[in-house]
Amino acid sequence: MSRCFPMNVWYAAAxxxxxxQALxxxxxxxxxxxxxxxxxxxxVALEDACWHRLVPLSKGRLEGDSVVCGYHGLKFNAQGRCTFMPSQETINPSACVRAxxxxxxxxxVWLWMGDPALADPALVPDMHWNDDPAWAGDGDTIHLKCDYRLVIDNLMDLTHETFVHGASIGNDAIAEAPFDVTHGEKAATVTRWMKGITAPPFWAKQLQKPxxxxxxxxxxxxxxxxxxxxVGVAPTGTGAPEGNRAAGVNGLVLNTITPETETSCHYFWAFVRNYRLNEQRLTTELRQGVSGIFREDEVILEAQQRAIDENPDRAVYNLNIDAGAMWARRLVDRMIDAENPSHSRQAAE
Structure with a gap:
């Protein structure tokens, strides 16, 4: 059975x-x-199943740097090797769990779930703004009961803001503005500029300029x-489209989505800004505000997953606005096919 996610990549786990120092x-x-x-x-990240009877090691306890199984007391070190078995001096050499x-x-914290020989730290996605002193912000995790690719679809097409987030970041200009899509071997970019518009409530509050x-x-x-x-806004005529954003406010919404199962995922996000860096109250307000916005997405995405589950034979259609999401899906499919060539051949047939 084929997977809907590649394994030889780094995934944010926490x-x-x-x-x-707890399990x-x-x-x-x-x-x-x-x-x-x-x-x-x-x-340390270990397989959560004791070698002996498969009881989750997370039901046990830590003893120094070792995990002690809560069922029969087997100990496993940070490399996953068993170092103690009850009532015997000889330890079975096969007694280990995957690290x-x-x-x-x-x-x-990023984990590599595939072939450990391919786990190159240089392949960790670039999200450096999250701990860059030139930016300030915070984020959270959402556990979503949906295929992780539905979250990618959602983020690659922000016209939904007009309809899902109209009270905060959305307005008609988003759905009406033209956009440009570019792509490479492992990346895709959607660029949209909305010029001479009324700022939506969220951004009007940040800019504080009429x-x-x-x-x-x-x-x-x-x-x-x-x-x-x-993302951001600047007063019209101050040069933002030409590259001078100094008169405006600039933020970055950082998102990385980790599959849990084929129909659930961990969604890690942060909102960071490059203005009013020392105002912790603003950081808290923004995190709370963005959390509220994303809760609106959560309702939509989980309802979409339920509809997909209930209608497995129904087709899903694409519009022009889905161009970025379509490219993202193609790139993901290529990664999956590269790990499973037989699946790729079957799909071609």
């Missing part, structure tokens, strides 16, 4: 602050994982599931 279970790409920090601060490659970067604005949305997708969106 915010760095979530992983402590944290999570399901990534259909596999149960338990994470914890060693006493030296390094993050997953881990990288901490951009405030996230009059028409030029608004931009530049959506950058990196396969398989990271999307960084360059």
């Amino acid at each position: 915010w760095d602050a979530e992983v402590k 944290l279970p999570r399901t990534i790409c259909g596999r149960h994982v338990v994470m914890y920090r060693r006493t030296n601060g390094e993050v 997953y490659p881990v990288v901490e970067r951009h405030r996230f 009059g028409p604005v030029d608004r931009w949305q530049i959506i950058r997708f990196e396969a398989p599931c990271t999307i960084n969106i360059d």
Whole structure:
């Protein structure tokens, strides 16, 4: 059976602050994982199933840097090797659990679920704004009961803001404005400029200047599931379309979506800004505000997944506005096919 997600990539598994010297279970790409920090601060990620009777190790406890199974007391070190078995001195050499490659970067803990020999840290998606001192912000995680690709579709086509988020970031200008789509081997970009428009409530509050604005949305997708969106507004005529955004306000919506199962996912997001950097109250207000906006998406996406499940034979259609999402899907499919050539041949037939 073919998967709907590639395995030989880095997936965000948690915010760095979530992983402590305690057992944290999570399901990534259909596999149960338990994470914890060693006493030296390094993050460990192990298969969450004891070698002996498959009881989740997350039901056990930490003893120093080792996990002790809560059923029969087997101990596993940070490399997944069993170091103790009850009532016997000889340890079965096959007694181990899988240890997953881990990288901490951009405030996230990233796991490699595929071939560990291919786990190159240089392949971690670029989300450097999340811990860049020139930017300030915060984010959260949403657990969604939907295929992770539905979230990608949602983020690659922001015309839905007009209809789903009309009270905050949406207005008619988004659905009416032209856009440009470009793509490469592993990335796709959707660029939309809305010139001389009325700022929607969210951005009017950030800019705090009367009059028409030029608004931009530049959506950058990196396969398989990271999307960084360059957003902002500036007073019309101050040069933002030509590259001078100094008179405006600029933010970045950072998104990376990790499949949990084929119909559920972990959605990690952050909103960062390059203005009023030292105002913690603004950071909190923005996180709360964006959380409310994304809750509106959550309702739509989970309803969409239910409809797909109930109507497996129904076709899904595309409009011009879906061009970015269509390219993102193609890029993901190429990654999946590269890992499973037989599936690629079957699809061609």
